[in-house]
Amino acid sequence: MSWAHHIQELLFPSTVQGGWVWVYIGAGIIAGAAALIALMSTPPRYRKAIVVAVTFLGGLFFSLEFLLPHEPVTAFGHTLLGKGHVTGFAQGLTNAKPSVADWAMIIGSFTLLLGTFNLFHVHGKAVRKKTAGWYNSLAFFISFFLIMVAGFAKDAMGGAAKTISTQAFAILFNGFVQQLDATMFSLIAFYIVSAAYRAFRVRSAEAGLMMGTAGIIMLGLVPIGAILTNWLPHSGPLASLRLENITYWLLTWPNMAVQRAIGFGLAVGWLAMSLRIWLSLERGSFFDRQL
Amino acid sequence: MGGMTEFANPATYVVEAILVFLILWKILSARRGRELFIRRIPGLSVLDEAVGRATEMGRPMLYAPGMSGLDIVGLQSMAIMSHVIKRAAAYSTRVIVPLVSPVLYTVAEEVAKDAYSTAGVPEQFNPDDIRYLTDQQFAWASGVVGIQHREKIATAFYFGAYAAEALILAENGQMVGAIQVAGTPSIIQIPFFLAACDYVIIGDEYYAASAYLSREPTLLGSLVGQDYGKIVMIGLVLIGVVGVSAIALSAHSPWVQVHMPWVGAFGQFMKDHFLKYFPGHS
Numbered sequence: 001m002s003w004a005h006h007i008q009e010l011l012f013p014s015t016v017q018g019g020w021v022w023v024y025i026g027a028g029i030i031a032g033a034a035a036l037i038a039l040m041s042t043p044p045r046y047r048k049a050i051v052v053a054v055t056f057l058g059g060l061f062f063s064l065e066f067l068l069p070h071e072p073v074t075a076f077g078h079t080l081l082g083k084g085h086v087t088g089f090a091q092g093l094t095n096a097k098p099s100v101a102d103w104a105m106i107i108g109s110f111t112l113l114l115g116t117f118n119l120f121h122v123h124g125k126a127v128r129k130k131t132a133g134w135y136n137s138l139a140f141f142i143s144f145f146l147i148m149v150a151g152f153a154k155d156a157m158g159g160a161a162k163t164i165s166t167q168a169f170a171i172l173f174n175g176f177v178q179q180l181d182a183t184m185f186s187l188i189a190f191y192i193v194s195a196a197y198r199a200f201r202v203r204s205a206e207a208g209l210m211m212g213t214a215g216i217i218m219l220g221l222v223p224i225g226a227i228l229t230n231w232l233p234h235s236g237p238l239a240s241l242r243l244e245n246i247t248y249w250l251l252t253w254p255n256m257a258v259q260r261a262i263g264f265g266l267a268v269g270w271l272a273m274s275l276r277i278w279l280s281l282e283r284g285s286f287f288d289r290q291l
Numbered sequence: 292m293g294g295m296t297e298f299a300n301p302a303t304y305v306v307e308a309i310l311v312f313l314i315l316w317k318i319l320s321a322r323r324g325r326e327l328f329i330r331r332i333p334g335l336s337v338l339d340e341a342v343g344r345a346t347e348m349g350r351p352m353l354y355a356p357g358m359s360g361l362d363i364v365g366l367q368s369m370a371i372m373s374h375v376i377k378r379a380a381a382y383s384t385r386v387i388v389p390l391v392s393p394v395l396y397t398v399a400e401e402v403a404k405d406a407y408s409t410a411g412v413p414e415q416f417n418p419d420d421i422r423y424l425t426d427q428q429f430a431w432a433s434g435v436v437g438i439q440h441r442e443k444i445a446t447a448f449y450f451g452a453y454a455a456e457a458l459i460l461a462e463n464g465q466m467v468g469a470i471q472v473a474g475t476p477s478i479i480q481i482p483f484f485l486a487a488c489d490y491v492i493i494g495d496e497y498y499a500a501s502a503y504l505s506r507e508p509t510l511l512g513s514l515v516g517q518d519y520g521k522i523v524m525i526g527l528v529l530i531g532v533v534g535v536s537a538i539a540l541s542a543h544s545p546w547v548q549v550h551m552p553w554v555g556a557f558g559q560f561m562k563d564h565f566l567k568y569f570p571g572h573s
Contacts, residue, residue, distance in 0.1 A: 066298055066299055067298075067299045067303070067304070067307075068298075068299075069298070069299070070298050090298075104361075107394065108393065108394050111393040111394045111396065111397045112393045114393060114396065114397055114423075115390075115393030115396050115397075115423035116393075116423075118396065118418075118421075118422065118423045119422075119423060119424075121418070121419070122419050122422055125419070132441075133441060136437075177427075177430075180429070180430070180433070181427065181428075181429045181430070184429035184430075184432055184433055184456075184459065185429055185455060187459060188455055188458055188459060191458045191459060191462040191487075192458065192483075194462060194465075195458060195461070195462060195483065195486040195487045196486065198465075198486060198487070199485070199486035259478050261494075262478050262481075262493065262494035262495075263478060264521065264524045264528075265494045265495030265521055266476050266478075266494055266495050266497070266498070267524075268310060268495065268517050268520040268521055268524065269476075269494075269495035269497065269498030269499070269517055270363055270476075270498065271307070271310055271311070271314070271520070272314045272498065272513045272514075272516060272517045272520070273363050273366070273367055273498050273513075274363055275311060275314055275315070275513075276318075276509070276510070276513055277363070277366060281318065281509050281513075282366070282370070282501075282509075282510075
C-alpha cells in the first residue's frame, strides 16, 4: 500500500468504529469551522476570487463527469472520442461523484442549524413580547422539543423508556404530522373547485375555448362521457368522435405538444442560467456589493 | 453504465456546443454595447403596479420561492426576489419571504440584505421577514397560508419550483384579496396558477425575468442567446420530424415504396446517423 493510500485512508476512511467516530466528527467540525473562519477573514478581493474558483471547479467536475465519454464514441465508423485514458478518467470522476455530492449535504447540515436558529428567534420574540397569536409560537416550541426528545430517546434509550418514547414518536409523527399533511393535501380538492369556477367564466374567446376543452376532458374521464357517445361505433372513422377518444387525443397530442414546447424553452433557459452561474457572470443579480 | 441517457453522446456534444456558443456570443456582444431588444412580458411589467398597490394599502407583500432549494430554479428565484425587494424598498413596503430550504434561507437573507443596501435603505432590512419555516411541503404551505391571513398581504409573488401547494397558496391569496403574480418552471403547476393568479409568466419567461427586470447587458445577451438556442432546437425538431416521417411513409405506403424508394433510403440514413442519438426515438 502506498503512502498516498495510507493518508487517504486516514483522512477519508471507508469505515470508522467505536470512539473514533466522535474523533472524526469533532475533527470534521473543527476543520469546517476553521475553513469558514479562514474564508471570512480573507480580504474581499481574494474572497471573491476563491468563490469564483470554487464555483468554476465544482461546475467543471460535474460537466466533465457528464461530457467525457465513458465508452469510446463512434460516428460514421470512426472513433471520435474515448481513446487512451479518457474513459478511465471519466469513470474515476463518476466513482468520486457520491463523495463530491456529500459536500452539498454537509453544507446543508450547517445551514439547517441557521434555519432552526431563525425559527427560534422569530417565535421566541413572539412569545416574549406576547404579540398577537403568540400561543401559536408556543405550540411550535412545545411540538419541536416533544418530537426531538421522543426521536432521540427512542434510539438512545433502552427498556421501558425506549418503548414509551417509540410510542410517543409514533403518535407525534404518524398521528399528527402525517395526518396534518394529508389534511392540507386533501384541501386541494376544494380549492380546485373554486379555481375552476373562476377560470371557466367565459370572458374571452380563449376562455371559451379552454372551457370547452375542459368540459370535453372532464366528460371523457367519467363514465357518463362514455355513455353520451356510446351510440357511436367502437372502430372505424366515427370511433374517433367518441368522447373518451377525443379526450385521449387532446391529452396526447395538443397538450403534450405544448408541454414539450415549454419544456424545450425551459431547458435552454436552464442551460443559460447554469452557464452564467458557472462562469460567475450572474453574480451581479444577487450581490451588488463586493463579496 | 454508459447508457445514452446517463452520459453525453455525440448529439449532446454538438447541441450543447452550439447552444453554449450562441449564449456566450450574445453575452459578449451585449457587453460590447450592442443594443438588444426584448419583448414586453406583462407578468413582469406589473411589478411596479403590484408594489404600488401594497404601498397604498399599507400592507406587506409576500414573496414565496416555493419548494426551491439551492439549485438553478432557486437561484433564479433569488434574482427576481432581489429586484422585488429593491422596488419595495423605494416605497418602504415590507416583503415577507417564507422558505422551505435552510440552504436557500441563508442565501435569501444575504440577497435581501444586499437589496436593501443597494436601494439605500439598509435599516429597512428586517431579519424576521426572511423566515425559514420547515422543509416539509404541506407544513410549509400551511405556514405560508397563515402568514397570508395574519399579515393580510396585499401582493403575492410566487416564483420558484412548485408542486401541489401552488393552488393552496394562490387560492388563499385570492381570499385575502391580494394581487398575485406567479412564475414557475414546474409545467404541471402552470394551469393552477393561471386559474388563480392575476398574472403568470410561462415557461422560459421564468429564466428571462432577471434580464427583463435588471436590463443588465450580460443577462440581456444571455436571453437573446437563449432565443437563438430555441431556434436551433426547433430546427432539430423539424429534422427529426422529417426523418421519422420518411421512415413511416416508406414503411406504410406501398406507393412510396414503388415510386419514391429514395424516401426509404433517406429514412434509414436518418435512423442510423441522427435519430439514434436521441433517446426515446421510435
